[in-house]
Amino acid sequence: MKKGQITIKDIAKELNISASTVSRALNNNPDISPETRELVQKFAKEHKYKPNSMAMNLRSKHSNIIGVIVPELANHFFSSVLSGIELVAEEHDYQVIVCQSLEDYSKEVRNVQTLIKARVCGVLISQSKTTTKYEHFQELIDNDIPIIFFDRICTGIDTGKVVVDDYSGTFNATEYMINTGCKRIAFLGAPPHLEISKNRKNGYLDALRKHHLPIEDDFICGADNKQLGYQTAKELLLSVNKPDAFMCMNDYTASGVLVAAKELGVKVPEEISICGFSNSNISQDTDPMLTTVDQYPAKVGEEAMNLILEKVNNPEKQERKNRIIKTNLIIRNTTKQLPENEE
């Protein structure tokens, strides 16, 4: 083995395993068997491996550029998160470059490679809907580029995260519609493997349970854009057992439900209530204006940027910090008013 400070690559070569395995073993990644983890950590200790000094050396070759990977820039939530990211970046004299995965796993892999080539010093990621493998995220960590997930987080990688309190968001919104008299509430959600889908659905389900309302499988649908919101709402509203409210994954879906309701002559909010999620720009352009859940995207961006800068500037700290951003129900005109004598 060569003289001087040893690297992850040296350890990998000596133990005849991949550099990625070494990095994960050193980071106590649960994917690595306890045997391998112990072997790697023992070897690293004996040979005085110092992750931080190496990371710092590498980092000094890096820039003051933070890379951001988002599913889709045309989605108002993500462009609003970026405003928060830019704000904190400006304050600390960092620059921001953005890539979009367009909800495509293989494009997201190329985004990662591009950001490594562009010599970013840290990456903020909200993963694509189609991502179920995480080697590319690990590649960033192996290149000593710290990462922080936001909104659509990856539970397979042990790093800091900024999430929206999705559970409470849909719980509170669903409960509000129940309190205004709705009893048959449909849920239009996103692909079930995403953490945000699970959490929003659980908030919805728990609100029904709390109020002893039946849970109907037919009312739990996959529909997370305007077109699908429109189609799904039309089918449900034409069915015998039609719902009297829609809790939607986002405002685009809710706007599709609204179009279906108008087309069928169903009065909003008298006959059906509709709640979106995001408080995006379109939520005040529809007529009636959408009741929705504000998830403070700029705050998500600010917190994510704060966490990544902390990591970039203190690479020796191993602590994993998470942030949860509280949501707020914005009551507009697609839901009914609470009864006056409501306690």
Add this chain to the structure above:
Amino acid sequence: MKKGQITIKDIAKELNISASTVSRALNNNPDISPETRELVQKFAKEHKYKPNSMAMNLRSKHSNIIGVIVPELANHFFSSVLSGIELVAEEHDYQVIVCQSLEDYSKEVRNVQTLIKARVCGVLISQSKTTTKYEHFQELIDNDIPIIFFDRICTGIDTGKVVVDDYSGTFNATEYMINTGCKRIAFLGAPPHLEISKNRKNGYLDALRKHHLPIEDDFICGADNKQLGYQTAKELLLSVNKPDAFMCMNDYTASGVLVAAKELGVKVPEEISICGFSNSNISQDTDPMLTTVDQYPAKVGEEAMNLILEKVNNPEKQERKNRIIKTNLIIRNTTKQLPENEE
């Protein structure tokens, strides 16, 4: 002077002028005096300066990454242009990274520096509203990074451009409203130094002239977002000489006009017609849905990407190519119907 292939820096040193001046003189930039231009070009010729081989050497150190600078990603037009850019990039195995200037000149300057650091091989730019100096764009060219402008073009730099046919867009929309009976059409525009503002305003003015309608200064306002659209429309609709139509710079402005009209109980389109520009996502969410001008943003992005790839791959070609994207009037429900016996 050192041996071998001479560079722009060598010429600059020998002639005691800046590298940027040499580059501009070699590119026949009109900002450089004819004397200096001749001096530089003569010197370059005598010393067998070859711009292309040098550019190609430099370029080989570059990447397959195209940088994009846009004013604001939250604006649907720009995120849609990006879709077109990404499409062509995918086809040719190029990667795209994006920076936003947030309409701030000094941030746009830092965007340029960031993209140079990130080793992009070409840059697509739509300039910020506050940009009136162009040295930073020239810096890219001086670094042998070709640039193409799109939509908000910079007339001070001699390079390829992709523009929307803004003039015909507002001309046709204004003429349509005249043909439906409107006689007092207000124009809500953007800062007058931008080429797109001038062209859209000229289209509006020429339509009035063609139909012998008076041009009223009070009807030509600066208002290019929802809030300003709302305020301006409210003032105009409360004035004695109120307009019967609004030709707006974009759909956001038009949506603000619509809110003002509803608030004042002014019927759309019976009492006033409203036309937006962009055919952005909100234009189908308003009620009534907006009549607007489609400027085919994805096509703008595709053409811009085609032009920059041509430059990246054929650095020896000096030809300046421009593309004009035709617009199309999308008639929805905020304007009246043409009279049936209209010829």
